[in-house]
Amino acid sequence: xxxxxxxxxxxxxxxxAVMAPAGHxxxxxxxxxxxxxxxxxxxxxxxxxxxxxxxxxxxxxFTNKAAKEMRHRLDELFQxxxxxxxxxxxxxxxxxxxxxxxxxxxxxxxxxxQNFQILDSDDQLRLIKRVYQALQIDEDKWPxxxxxxxxxxxxxxxxxxxHIQETTDPFIRTMRKIYQTYEDDCQRGGMIDFxxxxxxxxxxxxxxxxxxxxxxxxxxxxxxxxxxDTNSVQYAWLRVxxxxxxxxxAVGDDDQSIYGWRGAKIENIRKFSEDFSPCQxxxxxxxxxxxxxxxxxxxxxxxxxxxxxxxxLWTDGEKGEPISLYAAYNEQDEARFIVERIQSxxxxxxxxxxxxxxxxxxxxxxxxxxxxLREAIPYRIYGGQRFYDRxxxxxxVAYLRLLNNPHDDAAxxxxxxxxxxxxxDKTLEDIRVVARSENISLWAAxxxxxxxxxxxxxxxxxxxTFMQMILQLQKDLCAPNEAxxxxxxxxIAETVLDKTGLLAFHQNEKGEKGQARGENLQELIAACxxxxxxxxxxxLQQFLDTAxxxxxxxxxxxxxxxxxxxxxxxxxxxxFPLVFLAGVEEGLFPxxxxxxxxxxxxxxxxxxxxxxxxxxxxxxxTYAETRRLHGTESFNRVSRFVKEIPTDCIDEVRLKTAITxxxxxxxxxxxxxxxxxxxxxGFKLGQKVSHAIFGxxxxxxxxxxxxxxxxxVKFAKIGKKRLVMQYAKLQAI
DNA sequence: CCAGGACACGTTTTT
DNA sequence: CGTGTCCTGG
Numbered sequence: 001x002x003x004x005x006x007x008x009x010x011x012x013x014x015x016x017a018v019m020a021p022a023g024h025x026x027x028x029x030x031x032x033x034x035x036x037x038x039x040x041x042x043x044x045x046x047x048x049x050x051x052x053x054x055x056x057x058x059x060x061x062f063t064n065k066a067a068k069e070m071r072h073r074l075d076e077l078f079q080x081x082x083x084x085x086x087x088x089x090x091x092x093x094x095x096x097x098x099x100x101x102x103x104x105x106x107x108x109x110x111x112x113x114q115n116f117q118i119l120d121s122d123d124q125l126r127l128i129k130r131v132y133q134a135l136q137i138d139e140d141k142w143p144x145x146x147x148x149x150x151x152x153x154x155x156x157x158x159x160x161x162x163h164i165q166e167t168t169d170p171f172i173r174t175m176r177k178i179y180q181t182y183e184d185d186c187q188r189g190g191m192i193d194f195x196x197x198x199x200x201x202x203x204x205x206x207x208x209x210x211x212x213x214x215x216x217x218x219x220x221x222x223x224x225x226x227x228x229d230t231n232s233v234q235y236a237w238l239r240v241x242x243x244x245x246x247x248x249x250a251v252g253d254d255d256q257s258i259y260g261w262r263g264a265k266i267e268n269i270r271k272f273s274e275d276f277s278p279c280q281x282x283x284x285x286x287x288x289x290x291x292x293x294x295x296x297x298x299x300x301x302x303x304x305x306x307x308x309x310x311x312x313l314w315t316d317g318e319k320g321e322p323i324s325l326y327a328a329y330n331e332q333d334e335a336r337f338i339v340e341r342i343q344s345x346x347x348x349x350x351x352x353x354x355x356x357x358x359x360x361x362x363x364x365x366x367x368x369x370x371x372x373l374r375e376a377i378p379y380r381i382y383g384g385q386r387f388y389d390r391x392x393x394x395x396x397v398a399y400l401r402l403l404n405n406p407h408d409d410a411a412x413x414x415x416x417x418x419x420x421x422x423x424x425d426k427t428l429e430d431i432r433v434v435a436r437s438e439n440i441s442l443w444a445a446x447x448x449x450x451x452x453x454x455x456x457x458x459x460x461x462x463x464x465t466f467m468q469m470i471l472q473l474q475k476d477l478c479a480p481n482e483a484x485x486x487x488x489x490x491x492i493a494e495t496v497l498d499k500t501g502l503l504a505f506h507q508n509e510k511g512e513k514g515q516a517r518g519e520n521l522q523e524l525i526a527a528c529x530x531x532x533x534x535x536x537x538x539x540l541q542q543f544l545d546t547a548x549x550x551x552x553x554x555x556x557x558x559x560x561x562x563x564x565x566x567x568x569x570x571x572x573x574x575x576f577p578l579v580f581l582a583g584v585e586e587g588l589f590p591x592x593x594x595x596x597x598x599x600x601x602x603x604x605x606x607x608x609x610x611x612x613x614x615x616x617x618x619x620x621x622t623y624a625e626t627r628r629l630h631g632t633e634s635f636n637r638v639s640r641f642v643k644e645i646p647t648d649c650i651d652e653v654r655l656k657t658a659i660t661x662x663x664x665x666x667x668x669x670x671x672x673x674x675x676x677x678x679x680x681x682g683f684k685l686g687q688k689v690s691h692a693i694f695g696x697x698x699x700x701x702x703x704x705x706x707x708x709x710x711x712x713v714k715f716a717k718i719g720k721k722r723l724v725m726q727y728a729k730l731q732a733i
Numbered sequence: 734c735c736a737g738g739a740c741a742c743g744t745t746t747t748t
Numbered sequence: 749c750g751t752g753t754c755c756t757g758g
Binding site for chain 2: 062063064094095096097100118120121193194195197198229258259261262360361362363383386420424548549550551567568569570588591592593594603607629630
């Protein structure tokens with residue numbers, strides 16, 4: 001076997017990682033260091049050089065996109081090496097995808113019905129609201145969203161309702177009760193939410209030693225991408241699976257851990273080498289993406305974080321242009337500046353799609369969009385609603401789910417009256433009550449109530465018509481005569497959309513909505529046509545599982561060459577020659593919600609690091625001195641992160657063009673300085689102060705200038721307070 | 734059932 | 749300020 005294909009074009013560190021001997025490895029892969037490449041080559045190396053069985057390898061990712069990419073690149077590499085190996089023998093997938101696969105295979109051991117259904121967060125919330133009704137809990141006092149958040153957080157930590165300690169805290173008590181009931185309802189209905197998939201898979205290991213034994217023997221090599229994003233359950237699941245005999249290769253970057261707020265534990269990557277000992281640590285620090293200046297800036301910013309595993313990106317390429325910093329007067333000025341720079345980029349013959357505008361929060365996109373629109377520059381916003389999250393698609397999928405299993409309560413509830421067929425709240429509520437008290441599905445309860453002649457003729461007829469329709473479709477599409485071939489998936493979808501009236505219903509919605517929704521439904525049919533079966537399970541079931549686990553990209557790839565707009569979070573993993581970081585202001589980035597928590601600030605700083613390292617050639621950082629957000633104007637200071645960038649790789653932009661500014665506006669001093677003090681106040685951000693009435697506190701933010709400026713202080717006793725500097729009479733302490 | 738108005742809410746998002 | 753949701757009156 002010619003090894004050179006697997007090792008050529010790799011740098012020494014990459015090579016070391018690819019050829020690492022059997023054992024645990026922690027590969028700290030900096031941004032743009034060729035991480036996926038290493039992962040893919042390592043797998044190929046193990047199979048083709050070390051002669052490991054593809055069957056003994058598991059590769060885990062976080063997103064479907066990453067899994068798809070890895071499969072694709074593996075395939076490509078195997079083709080090149082002339083030893084095609086069916087990549088289906090290797091388990092490549094997301095944590096959720098693989099866990100789901102296990103639960104499907106061992107549904108009985110996992111205490112699930114064979115046709116268990118996955119709940120998306122929408123379904124989950126609806127179900128929680130039903131729990132509220134059943135338990136007579138006040139939605140205003142404890143918002144259902146909060147309960148949803150609570151439940152998911154518990155599950156991410158591997159805790160079930162029964163594990164939550166008894167307490168007198170009314171919040172915890174209520175949440176525990178909701179969680180418990182929700183758990184019971186899910187179990188009864190054979191439904192599992194996203195977090196449950198992982199939790200069940202973990203419990204499957206713990207409860208069924210023979211299964212664990214089997215998989216431990218099988219998967220001797222487990223590779224995990226984006227390890228810094230693992231949550232507690234995922235980590236536990238891996239640890240149990242690996243046991244004492246399997247080897248884990250963890251690839252990740254602690255400096256790019258930006259999902260702590262949704263349960264990711266940065267500690268997991270920090271303690272990996274202790275928990276999986278002995279462990280070889282390999283650092284991939286050579287960067288192939290960005291210029292020297294950009295890397296220097298990124299390194300300097302992230303150096304301010306504590307407890308890092310340590311890593312410094314370098315390049316043997318050019319220093320490149322300095323980073324440009326622009327202090328905009330307000331968000332419109334900021335947008336205008338960015339658009340001008342993009343126009344000049346395009347005028348150099350570059351592509352619009354090579355440029356990206358990154359921001360901390362979605363609300364910022366408006367001003368940018370307006371400016372782009374004004375100049376008629378095509379743009380594309382990432383991260384809108386995903387395909388399978390759209391209302392019309394969810395409705396269509398709910399019908400398919402109902403065909404697959406009429407006892408699917410979430411689906412039943414979604415479409416029983418969509419399109420409207422005269423089944424109102426009262427009727428539905430009666431069905432719910434019976435379903436709950438008799439412990440049966442909504443479908444079964446509806447049938448019972450009709451038998452018992454519970455409803456008036458009108459309601460009864462409406463329900464019966466609906467149920468007949470579903471049964472008929474089921475008969476025609478899912479269980480045709482043996483002689484007949486099973487209909488194709490797209491035919492099933494098309495027929496269902498037609499016969500249920502859903503397509504007509506959505507098409508007739510007024511305005512452009514109807515058109516768009518109609519098109520989306522057509523796209524769903526197209527997706528069904530293109531759907532490929534993976535095993536011999538019923539195709540409808542397979543499709544539904546895929547739809548539940550893969551939200552589908554936000555939109556079909558646009559062909560148009562467009563400027564890319566997205567949040568910093570969704571930019572992770574991407575790269576662009578020209579990058580703008582917009583709104584780099586205290587309070588927005590770092591966001592004010594994170595500002596008084598050291599861990600929060602560190603995560604924001606990592607986000608900044610992610611942002612900077614997206615840029616290949618040229619990076620602009622912009623901030624607005626005045627920003628209108630949620631109707632109120634705020635005066636923000638440049639982000640602390642900007643001050644962490646060494647001045648020798650940054651250039652402040654001075655505009656030749658005059659900007660209309662109020663006459664009172666103070667021109668910034670000609671020398672570029674970044675001040676830590678509030679203007680004329682003699683106080684600093686973060687400084688401890690005391691107030692005659694409110695006691696001690698910490699300065700969070702200055703707004704405005706001069707004696708009428710406002711200072712925001714977080715007081716130990718009463719929380720945040722905004723005070724006018726002139727009257728506050730703050731004392732430094 | 735739908736339109737229109739009151740009202741709440743406002744960080745980041747995947748599965 | 750702008751949006752999404754909920755409620756009520758027609």
